[in-house]
Amino acid sequence: MNYLTEMYVKASTRVGGLLKNERGSQTLEWIGIAAVIVILVGLVSTAFSGSGLGTTIASKFKSLLDKMIAE
Numbered sequence: 060m061n062y063l064t065e066m067y068v069k070a071s072t073r074v075g076g077l078l079k080n081e082r083g084s085q086t087l088e089w090i091g092i093a094a095v096i097v098i099l100v101g102l103v104s105t106a107f108s109g110s111g112l113g114t115t116i117a118s119k120f121k122s123l124l125d126k127m128i129a130e
Contacts, residue, residue, distance in 0.1 A: 106117040 102116060105112055106114075106120065
């Protein structure tokens, strides 16, 4: 077999194996979900803290809910 062909077969087999490897993907999904939850908790706590930004977020959220209820 030609040396380049042999190297190509080895490389494509290795790359294919790496692309099909799904180890750790569930862990990354859980980390993503945890990050979203942390962001949401931060937004809710900011909204109820009474600061200027919190008041703005709360009013935007309230107007969004009012629009959804009105329809």
